[in-house]
Amino acid sequence: MSNQVTRQAPILEVDHLNVKYGTFTAVRGISFEVAGGEIFGLLGPNGAGKTSTLSAIEGLLKPTAGAISVCGFDIAAKPLHARANMGVQLQATSFQQELTITEIVRLYARIYGVAITEDEIREKLASINLADAARKKIAQLSGGQQQRVSLLISTIHNPRLILLDEPTTGLDPQSRRYLWQRIEQFRDLGHAVVITTHSMEEAEAVCDRIAIIDHGSIIAIDSPAALIERNLNNPAVLEVVRKGKVTLEDVFIGLTGSAIRS
Amino acid sequence: METNIPKNSAILSALLQADFTTLWRNRRSFRMVLLVPLLILVSWKGLVPKLGGVFVLSSCITIGLTSIGLMGYSNSVARDRDRGIFQRLRVGPVAGWTIMTSRLVVQIAMIVLMTVLIFVVGYFFDHIEISASGYLVGLLMAVIGSGVYLGLGQAIVGLIRNPESVNSTTRLVYFAFIMIGMFGEFGVLGKEVELLATWSPYGTVRKVLAAGLAPATWNMETTYAFFASVAYSLVFIIVGVKYFKWDNK
Numbered sequence: 001m002s003n004q005v006t007r008q009a010p011i012l013e014v015d016h017l018n019v020k021y022g023t024f025t026a027v028r029g030i031s032f033e034v035a036g037g038e039i040f041g042l043l044g045p046n047g048a049g050k051t052s053t054l055s056a057i058e059g060l061l062k063p064t065a066g067a068i069s070v071c072g073f074d075i076a077a078k079p080l081h082a083r084a085n086m087g088v089q090l091q092a093t094s095f096q097q098e099l100t101i102t103e104i105v106r107l108y109a110r111i112y113g114v115a116i117t118e119d120e121i122r123e124k125l126a127s128i129n130l131a132d133a134a135r136k137k138i139a140q141l142s143g144g145q146q147q148r149v150s151l152l153i154s155t156i157h158n159p160r161l162i163l164l165d166e167p168t169t170g171l172d173p174q175s176r177r178y179l180w181q182r183i184e185q186f187r188d189l190g191h192a193v194v195i196t197t198h199s200m201e202e203a204e205a206v207c208d209r210i211a212i213i214d215h216g217s218i219i220a221i222d223s224p225a226a227l228i229e230r231n232l233n234n235p236a237v238l239e240v241v242r243k244g245k246v247t248l249e250d251v252f253i254g255l256t257g258s259a260i261r262s
Numbered sequence: 263m264e265t266n267i268p269k270n271s272a273i274l275s276a277l278l279q280a281d282f283t284t285l286w287r288n289r290r291s292f293r294m295v296l297l298v299p300l301l302i303l304v305s306w307k308g309l310v311p312k313l314g315g316v317f318v319l320s321s322c323i324t325i326g327l328t329s330i331g332l333m334g335y336s337n338s339v340a341r342d343r344d345r346g347i348f349q350r351l352r353v354g355p356v357a358g359w360t361i362m363t364s365r366l367v368v369q370i371a372m373i374v375l376m377t378v379l380i381f382v383v384g385y386f387f388d389h390i391e392i393s394a395s396g397y398l399v400g401l402l403m404a405v406i407g408s409g410v411y412l413g414l415g416q417a418i419v420g421l422i423r424n425p426e427s428v429n430s431t432t433r434l435v436y437f438a439f440i441m442i443g444m445f446g447e448f449g450v451l452g453k454e455v456e457l458l459a460t461w462s463p464y465g466t467v468r469k470v471l472a473a474g475l476a477p478a479t480w481n482m483e484t485t486y487a488f489f490a491s492v493a494y495s496l497v498f499i500i501v502g503v504k505y506f507k508w509d510n511k
Contacts, residue, residue, distance in 0.1 A: 058353045060508075071265070080355040081265050088353040094346030096280060098287040103280065110276035111354045113268035157266070 010035050011085075011160045011192035012057065017066035019052045019216075026052040028216040029066070036160065039183060039193040041207035043200075045256050049216040050196045054165055057194070058088050071160050084112065087159035089150045089167055095138045101125065101149055102134045105156065112157035128152055128182075144175030151182060155191075162186055162193045168202060180206050200249035210248075214256045224248050231255070267355050277351075277364035285368055295334050296376055298440075299326035303380060307388045315390030316479075319380060320472035321444065323404050324464060326376040328439050331411025332418070332432040335369045339419045340428035348508045358508070369412055370405060377404040396475045403474030407467040409495035414463065416502025423510045439464045466490040 010033040019027035027049045034040040044050045055061035057068055059079050068075040070082040095104050102121050109116040116124075125131050128148040133141060141149065147167060155162060164183070168176040183206055187193055197203055203210050204224045211221040220227055231237045232246055237254030241247075285292065299322040306318050342348060351361055381397055384390040392400070415432070422428050439462075445451050446459025447468070459465045466487040473484040 060349060060352060073265070080267050080357070083353060084265050084267050084355040086353070088350075090346060090350055090353070094350040096284055096342075096347060097345070098284040099280060103283060107276055107280045108354070111268065111273055111351070111356055113266045113272065113355075 011071055012040075012194065013067075013069045014053070014057065015067045015069075017053065017056060017068065018064045019049070019056055019061060020064040026216055027056070027063075030213070030216070030218055031066075032211055032218065032221060034161070034192045034194055036190045036192050037187055038208050039187045039195065039206050041203045041210035042194065042196045042213060043198075043203055043210055043252060044213035048213045048256070050213055051165070052216075053213065054163060054194070054196055058086070058163060059083055084157070085159055086161040086163060087154035087157065088163045088165075089147075089154040090165055095149075095153075097137060097139055100135050100137055101130065101141075104138065104149070105153060108153045109156050114157050116156075124152060124156075144171050144178070147171060147175065147179060148182075151179065155186065160191060162191050164193065164195045166196055166198065168197070168199065176202070200247065200252055204248045212252060212255055219255055220251075227251050270357060270360055273356055274360045274364060277356075277360060278367060281364050281368045282371075285372070292334070292372065295329040295372075296326065296379065298329055299323065299376065299380060300383060303383055304387060310388050310390060315384065315388065316392065316396075316472050316475045318388065319384050319390055319392070319400070319475055320468050322380050322384070323377055323400070323471050324407070324443070324468040325440060326380060327373060327404065327408050327411045327467065328436055328464070330369055330372050330376065331408060331413075331415040332436045332439075334372065334415075335365070335412055336415035336418045336432050337425070337429055339365065339415070340422075340425040343419070343423075343508065344425045344510055346509065352508060366412060370408060373404055373408045374401065377401050392475050393477075395477055399477050400471060400475040403471050407471055407491060410463045410467050410491050410498065413495045413498030413502060416506065417498040418502075420502040420505035420507075423507065443468070461487075461490060463491070463494045466494065 012034040014030060014032050017027050017030045018025065030049070030053060032040070042050045042053060052061060056063045057070070057075070059075050059082065062076075068082075071085040073081040073085065075082045099107065102118070102125075105121050105124065106116065122131065122134060125134055128151075130141075130145060130148060133145065138146060138149065151164075151167070154164075167183070168179055171179065180202070183193055183195070187208075195202070195207065207224060209221065209223050210227065211218045213219070222230065228246055228248060228251055231251045231254060234254055237246060237250050240253045241250045302325060303318065303322045306313070310318055348361060352358065377400070381400075414435070418431055418435070419428055422431055442451070442455065443459050443462055443464025446455040446462075447465060449456045451459075460469070469484060469487040470491055473480040
C-alpha cells in the first residue's frame with residue numbers, strides 16, 4: 001500500500017511560488033514539498049494554476065516570486081543542475097516525427113549524458129513491451145505505446161524527481177494500469193513523483209498525497225483518505241455527493257465548486 | 263548523488279545528428295527548396311551571354327538562400343515549436359543556444375550544398391566558368407549572405423506563432439522578394455523600384471554574391487551592399503530573437 005512507504009528527505013521544494021501573466025495572477029504563493037518515495041498529485045479545475053506550477057518547476061516559465069529547488073539546486077540559479085535531476089513527461093508526445101524510437105531514445109540518452117548501447121536500448125524497449133517497435137516512428141505507435149516511450153525517455157537518466165503531466169489521458173484501462181504500476185515502481189525505488197491529473201480515480205489509486213489547487217492557491221493538501229475523512233461532514237461536499245458515500249471527486253467538487261471552468 | 267551535466271559539445275553533437283537525420287528523412291522538401299533556383303539556372307541558359315554568368319549564378323544563389331531561409335528554416339522551426347519538440351528538449355539540461363545552433367548548422371550545410379550544386383549545374387549545363395578564387399569567395403559570401411534570410415526567417419517565426427500563418431507569410435515574402443527583387447533589378451518596374459530592389463535584402467545580397475564570384479569587380483558600392491546586408495541580418499536577428507517564444511501558448 002502506498003501509505004506504508006516511508007517518506008524521505010524532500011527532493012522538490014516549492015516555496016511561496018507566484019506566477020503572473022501580465023496583470024493576471026495564475027499562481028498565488030503556493031508552497032509544498034515532495035519527498036523521495038512519494039507520489040504527489042496536483043489536482044485542480046481547468047485554469048486553476050496546475051500547469052503554470054508544473055511549468056515553473058520544469059524551468060519553462062519564470063516565476064514572478066518564490067523559489068523552487070530540485071535536489072537542493074535552485075531552478076533559477078542552477079537550472080541545468082535542477083533539470084538534470086528531473087525527468088519530465090509532457091502532455092503532448094513531443095518527439096521528432098521523423099526519427100525512429102531507437103533514435104529518439106539514443107538522442108535523449110545523449111542529452112542526459114547517459115552512455116547507452118544498441119543492446120541496452122533494445123533491452124529497455126523490451127522492458128516496456130515495445131521490442132518490436134525499435135524501428136518504428138512515434139506516430140506509428142498507439143497512444144498507450146507512445147506514453148510508455150515517453151515515460152521511458154523521461155526516466156532514462158534515473159532522475160530523482162519525475163514530473164508527469166496528465167500521463168494517462170486518453171489511455172485504455174490496461175495501458176492506464178500499466179503506467180500506474182510503472183509509476184509506483186519508481187516511487188518504491190525512492191524517486192519523487194509529481195502527477196497532474198483530472199482523474200480522481202487516478203489520484204486516489206496512485207497518489208500518496210494530493211494538493212487541490214484553485215484560483216492559483218492550494219486549498220487542501222493531504223493524503224486522499226485523509227482529505228475524504230476530513231470532509232465527511234463538510235456541507236459543501238455533502239451537497240454534491242452522488243452515491244451516498246463521499247468520494248475524492250465529491251471532495252474536489254465540493255471544495256472547488258460545481259461551476260464548469262473554461 | 264552526483265549530478266551529471268553533459269558538456270554542451272556532447273549535446274550539440276547529439277542534436278546535430280538528430281537534425282541531420284530529420285533533414286535526410288525530409289529530403290523531398292529539401293529537393294523542392296532547390297528546385298526553383300535550379301529551374302531558373304537551367305531556363306536562363308540562353309540569357310548567360312547577355313546577363314553574364316556571374317549575374318545568373320548570383321541571382322540563382324540569392325533565390326536559393328531565400329528559399330532555404332524562408333521556406334526551409336522558418337517553417338521547420340514553426341512546425342517543431344507547434345509540436346512541442348523545443349519544450350521537450352528544454353526540460354532537459356540543454357542550453358537554448360545549442361538547440362538553435364544545431365538548427366542553423368543544418369541550414370548552413372544546406373546552403374553550402376545548394377551553392378555547390380548551382381556552381382556544378384552552372385558549369386556543366388550553362389557553361390559558366392569563373393576563377394577558383396571566385397568559387398571560394400562566392401561560397402563564403404553565400405554563407406555570409408544567408409544571415410539575411412535566416413535572420414528574416416527567424417524574425418517571421420519570432421513575430422508569428424501559428425505554423426500555418428508562418429507558412430503563408432514566408433511564401434508571400436518569398437514571392438515578393440523574387441518578383442520585386444529580380445524584375446526590379448532588371449529595371450522593368452521603373453527606376454524607383456529598381457533603386458529599391460538594388461538596396462533591398464535581395465539586391466544587396468545578390469550584389470555581394472556577384473562581387474564574391476568575380477572578386478576583381480569588388481568596389482565601394484559592393485562594400486556598401488555588404489554592410490547593408492550585415493545591417494539587415496542584425497535587425498532581423500534582433501527582432502527574431504527578441505520576440506521568439508519556444509512554445510505556441
